[in-house]
Amino acid sequence: MRRLIFASIAWVLTLVPALAGVQIQEVVSPKGIKAWLVEDHSIPFAALQIGFRGGSSLDPADKRGAIYLMTGLLEEGSGDLDAVAYARRLEELAASVGYDSSDDTVMISARFLSENRDQFLPLLRDTLQKPRFDQEALDRVRRQVVSGLESDAKDPNKIAGAAFSHMAFGDHPYGGPEKGTVETVSAMTREDMIDAHDRVFARDRLFVGAVGDVSPEELGAMLDMLFADLPETSVPLPEKADVTIEGGITVIDYDTPQSVAVFGQRGIDRHDPDFFAAYVLNQILGGGSFESRLMNEVREKRGLTYGVYSYLAPRDLASVYLGSVASSNDRIAEAIEVIHDEWEKAASTGATAKEVEDAKTYLTGAYPLRFDGNGRIAQILVGMQLDDLPLDYIETRNAKVDAVTLEDVNRVAAELLDPDALHFVVVGKPVGLESSTN
Amino acid sequence: MHRILLGLAAAIGLGSAALAEDVKEAVTTFTLDNGMQVVVVEDHRAPVVQHMVWYRVGSADEPPGVSGVAHFLEHLMFKATDTLEAGELSATVAANGGTDNAFTSYDYTAYFQRIAADRLELMMQMESDRMANLRLTENNITTERDVILEERNQRVDNNPRGLFAEQMGSAQYLSHHYGIPIIGWRHEMEQLDMDDVMDFYKTYYAPNNAILVVSGDVDPQEVLDLAETYYGAIPANPDLKPRARPQDPPQIAERRLTFRDPRVAQQYVNRSYLAPERDAGAQEKAAALTLLAEVLGGGNTSYLAQKMQFEQKLAVYTGAFYSGVALDDTTFDLIVVPAPGVSMEQAEAEMDKAVAAFIDEGVDPEQLERIKMQLRASQIYARDDVEGIGSRYGRGLTSGLTVEDIQNWPDVLQAVTGEDIIAAAKAVLRPETSVTGWLMRAEETTQ
Numbered sequence A: 001m002r003r004l005i006f007a008s009i010a011w012v013l014t015l016v017p018a019l020a021g022v023q024i025q026e027v028v029s030p031k032g033i034k035a036w037l038v039e040d041h042s043i044p045f046a047a048l049q050i051g052f053r054g055g056s057s058l059d060p061a062d063k064r065g066a067i068y069l070m071t072g073l074l075e076e077g078s079g080d081l082d083a084v085a086y087a088r089r090l091e092e093l094a095a096s097v098g099y100d101s102s103d104d105t106v107m108i109s110a111r112f113l114s115e116n117r118d119q120f121l122p123l124l125r126d127t128l129q130k131p132r133f134d135q136e137a138l139d140r141v142r143r144q145v146v147s148g149l150e151s152d153a154k155d156p157n158k159i160a161g162a163a164f165s166h167m168a169f170g171d172h173p174y175g176g177p178e179k180g181t182v183e184t185v186s187a188m189t190r191e192d193m194i195d196a197h198d199r200v201f202a203r204d205r206l207f208v209g210a211v212g213d214v215s216p217e218e219l220g221a222m223l224d225m226l227f228a229d230l231p232e233t234s235v236p237l238p239e240k241a242d243v244t245i246e247g248g249i250t251v252i253d254y255d256t257p258q259s260v261a262v263f264g265q266r267g268i269d270r271h272d273p274d275f276f277a278a279y280v281l282n283q284i285l286g287g288g289s290f291e292s293r294l295m296n297e298v299r300e301k302r303g304l305t306y307g308v309y310s311y312l313a314p315r316d317l318a319s320v321y322l323g324s325v326a327s328s329n330d331r332i333a334e335a336i337e338v339i340h341d342e343w344e345k346a347a348s349t350g351a352t353a354k355e356v357e358d359a360k361t362y363l364t365g366a367y368p369l370r371f372d373g374n375g376r377i378a379q380i381l382v383g384m385q386l387d388d389l390p391l392d393y394i395e396t397r398n399a400k401v402d403a404v405t406l407e408d409v410n411r412v413a414a415e416l417l418d419p420d421a422l423h424f425v426v427v428g429k430p431v432g433l434e435s436s437t438n
Numbered sequence B: 001m002h003r004i005l006l007g008l009a010a011a012i013g014l015g016s017a018a019l020a021e022d023v024k025e026a027v028t029t030f031t032l033d034n035g036m037q038v039v040v041v042e043d044h045r046a047p048v049v050q051h052m053v054w055y056r057v058g059s060a061d062e063p064p065g066v067s068g069v070a071h072f073l074e075h076l077m078f079k080a081t082d083t084l085e086a087g088e089l090s091a092t093v094a095a096n097g098g099t100d101n102a103f104t105s106y107d108y109t110a111y112f113q114r115i116a117a118d119r120l121e122l123m124m125q126m127e128s129d130r131m132a133n134l135r136l137t138e139n140n141i142t143t144e145r146d147v148i149l150e151e152r153n154q155r156v157d158n159n160p161r162g163l164f165a166e167q168m169g170s171a172q173y174l175s176h177h178y179g180i181p182i183i184g185w186r187h188e189m190e191q192l193d194m195d196d197v198m199d200f201y202k203t204y205y206a207p208n209n210a211i212l213v214v215s216g217d218v219d220p221q222e223v224l225d226l227a228e229t230y231y232g233a234i235p236a237n238p239d240l241k242p243r244a245r246p247q248d249p250p251q252i253a254e255r256r257l258t259f260r261d262p263r264v265a266q267q268y269v270n271r272s273y274l275a276p277e278r279d280a281g282a283q284e285k286a287a288a289l290t291l292l293a294e295v296l297g298g299g300n301t302s303y304l305a306q307k308m309q310f311e312q313k314l315a316v317y318t319g320a321f322y323s324g325v326a327l328d329d330t331t332f333d334l335i336v337v338p339a340p341g342v343s344m345e346q347a348e349a350e351m352d353k354a355v356a357a358f359i360d361e362g363v364d365p366e367q368l369e370r371i372k373m374q375l376r377a378s379q380i381y382a383r384d385d386v387e388g389i390g391s392r393y394g395r396g397l398t399s400g401l402t403v404e405d406i407q408n409w410p411d412v413l414q415a416v417t418g419e420d421i422i423a424a425a426k427a428v429l430r431p432e433t434s435v436t437g438w439l440m441r442a443e444e445t446t447q
Helices: A002-020 A066-073 A084-094 A112-128 A135-154 A156-169 A183-184 A190-201 A216-227 A275-286 A294-299 A332-349 A353-370 A376-386 A393-402 A406-418 B002-012 B067-077 B089-095 B117-132 B138-157 B158-171 B196-206 B220-231 B284-297 B303-311 B344-361 B364-380 B386-398 B403-414 B418-428
Strands: A025-028 A034-039 A047-055 A096-101 A104-114 A206-212 A247-254 A259-264 A308-314 A317-329 A424-428 B026-031 B037-042 B050-053 B099-104 B109-116 B208-214 B254-259 B270-277 B315-322 B330-338 B434-441
Touching: A002 B089, A025 A216, A047 A376, A047 B364, A066 A096, A066 A135, A066 A190, A084 A112, A084 B303, A084 B364, A104 A112, A104 A376, A104 B364, A112 A216, A112 A259, A112 B050, A135 A156, A135 A183, A135 A190, A135 B099, A135 B315, A156 A247, A156 A317, A156 A424, A206 A216, A206 A376, A216 A406, A247 A332, A259 A332, A259 B138, A275 A294, A275 A332, A275 A353, A275 A393, A294 A308, A294 A317, A294 A332, A294 B138, A317 A332, A317 B138, A332 A406, A332 A424, A353 A393, A353 A406, A353 B089, A353 B109, A376 B220, B026 B220, B026 B403, B037 B220, B050 B117, B050 B386, B067 B099, B067 B109, B067 B138, B067 B196, B089 B117, B089 B303, B109 B117, B109 B386, B117 B208, B117 B220, B138 B158, B138 B196, B158 B254, B158 B270, B158 B434, B208 B386, B270 B303, B270 B344, B270 B418, B284 B303, B284 B315, B284 B330, B284 B344, B284 B364, B284 B403, B284 B418, B303 B315, B303 B330, B303 B344, B315 B344, B344 B418, B344 B434, B364 B403, B364 B418, B386 B403
Parallel strands: A034 A206, A247 A424, B037 B208, B254 B434
Antiparallel strands: A025 A034, A047 A104, A047 A206, A096 A104, A259 A317, A259 A424, A308 A317, B026 B037, B050 B109, B050 B208, B099 B109, B270 B330, B270 B434, B315 B330
16 A cells, blocks of 8 residues: 555645645725635636525524525515516526525525626625515415425435434424425515524624635625625524434334435534544545445445445534435345444444545545635635634645544544444335334 | 526536637547547646546447446446456545546446546556456446446435336337436346346447547646557457447327326426437537527526416426437427416416417517527636536537537527527427326325
8 A cells, every 4th residue: 555655645745736726815895894715817707605604593493494485585586676687687697696595504606707797796785685575476486495395295315314303403493494394484474584584694694705706806895885784793593402312213104115314423513623533534434435434335345225425514503423325125224234333343443544544645635626616616715714714724624634643533433433322214114124212 | 496597507508618719618639549539628727637438338329128237337347357456446546536436328428537637647547447357246246236226216216206207208219218217127227147248348348439538737748648558558349330229210199198106295297309419510400499498498587487487376387408418319398397276287288378379479589698698608607617528528429429519519509599499499399299297196195
């Protein structure tokens, strides 16, 4: 394996120019709004990523789904433009805007040509500040959301994910349902949309990334135009969630040929000093490549699945360690047994020096490949700010991965991995599996 | 819903070679002595390269009775060669900080790595090795066959929409293998063996049936030199025949089907029509159909959405779909998801009325101009996606197009008129070449 270690050294030399291209500047607008910028004038367009911390977790218990529905309505008209006029205007400008909500954030991703910037930005400002929430649009989008909820209720992956979240987080907003229920969504009024909008859009939870054909001065003016009139603050964020995951199996009966399993246990905070060791550990155990132990044992050796993955899910209000697998009903029991055994083995005997070295080489080498395209870089800039990472993080991140030792990985494996607390939610008609009684 | 606008932008971003002078793609092409085509797309913004090998073979080229073998072989290409252990190629890519994968379609099979540009030679060494030196064991066959069966479970059998799409395809094509799913019919997949796989490999995996597409921070001459060293050393397959697949007789009767499944939450109507694909030197009809799909069902401002979602409120969702990149006749598809309380009969009837009214009224010139503006813009946005540029050439070249066709496509799209679109609609949206499918909830209730 000398060859591989040599390869990793050679890569570090090429890493510097790779990342030198991503020079982040912090821009503060005349009115004091901050953003991160990567200038690149080689193509005449820019990507703008706008994130608001809080996301759908800001919905009160009796209004679950309001923020998800409201986010879907942002593209349905603002200011003087109704839904159709608004959509036509965007098409004329060849700009696109995407909207997404999750437990922790509402994200807006915009892309616009430099030549149309001055016409596009007022449109985007109105989207944020003057959405119309017309009754017609509310009713129409509501029907789409309800249709989506009904589909989710019959999708084994969605059923498993929702059941796991509810088990892990209970009545905390993380326990769901993020998109609401048919009942709550059906009852939403225009007032609810305005309230949901007020909960999300405030300056003190705003994070902005801009990438492309924009100068710092231009960005400063853009920030003031887009955000200066937003309220300073909004409702408080929810409390941290208590994670309660007990080891065992929950079977949800569903008539389909392949069982889907979501599994997990408590996780590790993004700012925990051991986070990078855990990250390397997960890469070895189930981190999405063909080389992981889970992929190797469950797919390559036994052919029990098309894919098996695990991933750290550190969120703002709680952290879990999750995974998923799908196997035909008569084979899922074996897949789960193998996964459980691997969890146990990693907890008790850790990893090998070669595994740690290979994982680090992969993680450090693959990192620059993420920075491909203005939109993706803008997303990363907002992600970094939401995670409270410093401006120079991109330059220091690989050193943090490289600093992880075999001893770190093995210590964290013993501390973090808890096979007795690993819970599997299985949706299907699994043969030889029953819900454990706790 | 959240992503309809983005989806529209993505959907019309199909073709996007240069239009304005300053957005010309830096494309260089070569052909090696053994017949392997080489396409190099330069982009020096980051020291990264995408290395792809595209074979001019896909599931529609499979012999009868072994459906899924093209895709099965794609999986098995990650096993051992004379000099690489099973899994070593991917492990080596990963250990060099890269990512790799492969995909199979009706008309092509492709393998790719994304990695630091200075690792290109290593990629070519390994990729060329598995073009000629694959060594499979019986255990590889039995284990990986289980994997593809689980993949079929995941993509199709666990998903009524997947099963419905298979039925739609098989109703549309009588002989042509576009009517057979890429992943294969389960009963045939279960029987795939070493001989099936190796016959396919030996017939089709050869440099004269392959296209190398390298995009990123590379010098074309250096790529050519490396390609000659690694791919140039592999002999051509002299027995490779021109691609000739079973063709359908003309369709003369409309076909209908209803698929019921208790796992269906949202019922919908799907209509597909046989439609011409983009042909080398003759892309005009396909261009008109591409714009027809946008005008008729490409998002909230499209004709169907305006009529059925906004005015009549009979549909939750409507859409029209067409992709002209195919070797043989493809399909133009319409989808209507009825609103609550609207029957499938009514949804289908209103869809037909709306399409007839559209043909009658003609194309709104302002709408067409907006779409063309977006197409022009998509060429600027596409320059930010060097992965996408490489794939566009690979897909086009394995589907019978030339580099020139691919580069001309944006101009061909811009030249389409409203009259062209209506003429294309009249020519293609004919009942006798259609299949109408209803995806429905099962009548019995489930627990």
